[in-house]
Amino acid sequence: MLNIRMIIILLFCATNILFSKELKTHNQVKEAINLLEIWLEAQKDYYQLPSVTLAIVHDQEIIWSGGFGYSNPKTKRQTTINTIHSICSISKLFTGIAVMQLRDQGKLQLNDTLQKHLPWYDIENIYPNFGNATIKNILTHSSGLPRESNYPYWTGPDFSFPSSDGIKEKLSAQKTLYPADKYFQYSNLGLTLAGELVSAVSGQDFDDYIGNEILDPLGMADTRTFMPKLLYGEQLAVGHAARNRSGKRPNVPLFNANGIGPAAGFSSTVVDLAKFASWQFRVLDGKNEILESNSLREMQRVHFLDEDWSPAWGLGFSIWQSSGKKFVGHGGSCPGYRSQLLLQPDRKIASIFMTNASGVDSRKYAQTAYKIFESAIETAKGDDKPKKIKNRYKKFLGHYSESPWGGESVVISWEGELAMLNLPTDSPLDITKLRYVSGNKFRRIRNTKDPKYLQVLGEEIEFEVDRSGKVIAMWQHSNYSKKIR
Numbered sequence: 001m002l003n004i005r006m007i008i009i010l011l012f013c014a015t016n017i018l019f020s021k022e023l024k025t026h027n028q029v030k031e032a033i034n035l036l037e038i039w040l041e042a043q044k045d046y047y048q049l050p051s052v053t054l055a056i057v058h059d060q061e062i063i064w065s066g067g068f069g070y071s072n073p074k075t076k077r078q079t080t081i082n083t084i085h086s087i088c089s090i091s092k093l094f095t096g097i098a099v100m101q102l103r104d105q106g107k108l109q110l111n112d113t114l115q116k117h118l119p120w121y122d123i124e125n126i127y128p129n130f131g132n133a134t135i136k137n138i139l140t141h142s143s144g145l146p147r148e149s150n151y152p153y154w155t156g157p158d159f160s161f162p163s164s165d166g167i168k169e170k171l172s173a174q175k176t177l178y179p180a181d182k183y184f185q186y187s188n189l190g191l192t193l194a195g196e197l198v199s200a201v202s203g204q205d206f207d208d209y210i211g212n213e214i215l216d217p218l219g220m221a222d223t224r225t226f227m228p229k230l231l232y233g234e235q236l237a238v239g240h241a242a243r244n245r246s247g248k249r250p251n252v253p254l255f256n257a258n259g260i261g262p263a264a265g266f267s268s269t270v271v272d273l274a275k276f277a278s279w280q281f282r283v284l285d286g287k288n289e290i291l292e293s294n295s296l297r298e299m300q301r302v303h304f305l306d307e308d309w310s311p312a313w314g315l316g317f318s319i320w321q322s323s324g325k326k327f328v329g330h331g332g333s334c335p336g337y338r339s340q341l342l343l344q345p346d347r348k349i350a351s352i353f354m355t356n357a358s359g360v361d362s363r364k365y366a367q368t369a370y371k372i373f374e375s376a377i378e379t380a381k382g383d384d385k386p387k388k389i390k391n392r393y394k395k396f397l398g399h400y401s402e403s404p405w406g407g408e409s410v411v412i413s414w415e416g417e418l419a420m421l422n423l424p425t426d427s428p429l430d431i432t433k434l435r436y437v438s439g440n441k442f443r444r445i446r447n448t449k450d451p452k453y454l455q456v457l458g459e460e461i462e463f464e465v466d467r468s469g470k471v472i473a474m475w476q477h478s479n480y481s482k483k484i485r
Contacts, residue, residue: 022380023058023061023063023377023380023381024061024063024064026376026379026380026383026386027386027387027388027416028375028376028379028380028383028386028387028415029063029373029376029377029380031376031412031413031414031415032372032373032376032377033063033064034412034413035372035412035414035421035428036054036056036064036369036372036373036428037066038410038412038421038423038428039368039372039421039423039425039428040052040054040066040068040365041068042407042408042423042424042425043365043424044068044069046407046423046424047243047360047424048243048247048248048249049069049249049355049357049360050069050070050071050073050237050238050240050249050355050356050357051067051068051069051070051071051079051083051237051355051356052067052068052069052079052353052354052355052365053065053066053067053068053079053080053081053083053085053269053270053353053354053355054066054067054270054351054352054353054354054365054366054369055081055270055271055273055274055351055352056349056350056351056369056370056373057274057277057278057349057350057351057352058348058349058377059278059281059348060278060281060282061278062271062274063373063377064373065081065270065271065274066081067079067080067081067083071083071236071237071238071356072233072234072237072238073238074233074238075233077233077234079237079356081269081270081271082222082235082269082271083235083236083237083269083354084222084228084231084235084236084237084267084268084269085236085237085267085268085269085337085339085354085355085356086227086239086255086266086267086332086334086335086336086337086339087266087267087268087273087332087337087339087341087354088264088266088332088333088334088337088339089188089263089264089330089331089332089333089334090266090268090273090330090331090332090339090340090341091191091225091261091262091263091264091265091266091332092191092194092262092263092264092316092330093276093316093317093329093330093341094210094214094215094266095191095194095195095198095210095262095263095316096139096191096194096299096315096316096317097214097290097291097296097299097316098195098198098202098209098210098213098214099135099139099194099197099198099315099316100291100295100296100298100299100315101213101290101291102197102198102201102202103295104291104292104295107201107202108135108197108201109135110134110135110136110139110315111134111135111136112134112135113131113132113133113134114132114133114134114135114138114193114197115132117197117200117201118193118196118197118200120168120171121171121193122171122172123145123171123172123174123175123176124172124174124175124176125175125176125180126175126176127144127176127178127179127180127182129179130144130179130180130181130182131180131181132180133145133176133180133190134180134181135194135197136303136315137180137181137190138187138190138191138193138194139191139194139303139315139316140184140303140304140313140314140315141184141185141186141187141190141304141313142180142181142182142183142184142185142304142313143180143181143185143187143190144176144177144178144179144180144181144182144183144185145176145177145185145187145189145190145193146174146175146176146177146185146187146189147177147185147186147187147188147189148187148188148189149162149166149167149170149171149174149188149189149192149259149260150170150173150174151166151167151170153257153260154335156252156253156335157253158253159253159255159335161255161256161257161258161259161260162258162259162260163258163259164196164258164259165259166259167189167192167259167260174189183306183307184304184306184311184313188260188263188264189263190263191262191263191316192259192260192261192262192263194262194263195261195262195263196262198210198262206225206261206262207225207226207261210225211225213290214290217289217290218275218276218279218290219275220268220272220275220276221272222235222268222269222271222272223266223267223268223269223272223273223276224266224267224268225261225262225265225266226256226257226261226265226266226267227254227255227256227257227265227267228267229254229256232254236267237337237356238251238336238356239251239252239254239334239335239336239337239356239357239358240252240336240356240357240358241335241336241357241358241359242357242358242359242360243359249357251336252335252336252358253335255334255335255336257334264332264334269354270352270353270354273341273352274350274352276341277341277343277350277352278350280296280343280345280350281343281345281348281350283296284296284297284300284345298314298315299314299315299316299317300314300317300319300328300345301314301319302314302319303315314328316330317329317330318330318331322367323371325344325346325347326344326345326346327342327343327344327367327370328342328343328345329341329342329343329350329366331362331363332362333358333362335358336356336357336358337354337355337356337357337358338353338354338355338357338358338359338360338361338362339352339353339354339355339362340352340353340362340363340365340366341366342363342366342367342370344370344374347374347377347378349370349373349374349377351366351367351369351370351373352366353365353366353369364426368426368427368428368429371429372428372429386416387415387416387417388416389413389416389417389418393413393417393418393436394413395465395469395470395471396411396418396440396463396471396474397411397412397413397418398410398411398471398483398484398485399483399484399485400473400474400481400482400483400484401481401482401483401484402422402481406422407422407423407424408422408423408481408484409421409422409423409474409481410422410423411474412431414431414433415433417433417434417435417436418433418434418436418442419431419432419433419434420432420434420444420461432444432445432447433445434461435457437460439462440462440463440464440465441460441461441462441463442460442461442462442463443457443458443459443460443461444457444458444459444461445457445458446458459476459477460476461474461475461476462474462475463475464480471483
């Protein structure tokens with residue numbers, strides 16, 4: 001016979017399953033999905049990205065995930081949500097969590113100097129009056145250490161990353177850049193040393209520790225502390241450079257970060273990073289899983305601000321504000337790949353973006369995806385009567401050519417009405433809403449923030465149909481755009 005506690009747990013799980021299903025099928029969420037797909041596909045084409053893949057998470061559920069383009073253009077291999085990319089500096093989050101696990105076990109303290117655990121740490125401190133760098137300093141990028149180990153590993157075409165021994169050998173020839181705990185200086189060297197700390201304090205190889213203590217418990221089977229060479233061109237996407245003057249993106253040779261792995265070596269998928277995001281929401285809710293709840297909260301609080309109040313940094317986590325909301329996460333930029341993990345803890349929404357191309361603003365994509373879904377998810381959570389587009393409007397949906405003046409206009413459903421979106425755009429929420437007049441005619445609702453003018457209508461927009469009733473063009477300002485799909 002089931003006890004009361006078990007009944008409550010079963011009811012809670014059933015409610016969550018039902019809620020997530022309703023959330024994904026709510027009309028406003030479906031509109032957000034459609035808008036995201038239209039925008040990402042256009043961004044891929046207009047900016048010649050080989051491929052993009054993205055996932056949106058709400059708490060414990062993936063609301064949407066998908067991929068566009070080719071992970072290997074040469075073989076026409078389609079990118080999917082299971083395509084592996086370099087996640088580069090997102091690696092630092094796993095290294096930081098490992099450090100905090102060891103802190104919680106009493107094996108180190110954040111105020112410990114690096115020398116306490118790494119006796120070979122012998123960089124020349126040219127500001128001894130400010131003391132020596134601590135573990136907390138390297139997690140907040142305030143250690144005063146130079147950005148890199150003394151090797152040209154970010155320089156192509158070889159990207160020759162040093163071994164752990166090689167990093168140690170050259171450390172004595174390097175000097176501190178700033179006084180400890182004085183300025184922000186992003187440092188791959190610092191987080192590389194954090195990985196060395198994990199190995200020294202735990203007594204395990206760094207790769208083994210991360211797998212045993214973080215990746216395996218979270219079921220992140222497609223996440224590794226290195227780039228899986230045997231999967232290159234298959235499940236592992238082929239990296240591409242930034243666009244050159246001819247508009248092309250040459251292939252970038254496969255790299256392996258070797259000794260710099262704790263700072264920049266990991267590879268993963270959007271699905272695995274979605275699991276990582278959901279784990280964080282669970283822990284922030286009070287579940288001590290892998291890491292103590294208060295320790296993750298500690299990591300995601302601001303611990304260092306530079307003297308100009310920017311950037312803000314937690315313990316391993318980048319922290320920023322947008323539209324008055326706090327975001328945490330990290331970006332990744334390695335040869336041929338860009339990625340971003342973004343979380344908004346209060347709303348329990350995360351977005352994960354990956355592309356196999358350099359020269360891309362990955363945070364912009366993750367932040368824009370978040371904006372597209374934020375309102376839709378909040379509406380779906382509290383709205384029993386979703387706004388649905390009228391069937392007679394559906395024939396007008398589609399893409400209309402704006403050549404030679406621009407790319408295209410797309411007519412979409414938004415909040416149950418027709419709306420227009422110009423492509424390409426970096427602001428897909430700059431949508432023009434339409435008000436039905438009669439027949440095939442609509443009028444533009446003027447875009448204004450003054451509530452007195454929200455209902456003021458602009459020019460007429462008329463859709464032209466052929467004898468069969470098929471929409472063939474959209475007229476505006478006495479000119480027309482042909483429907484292309």
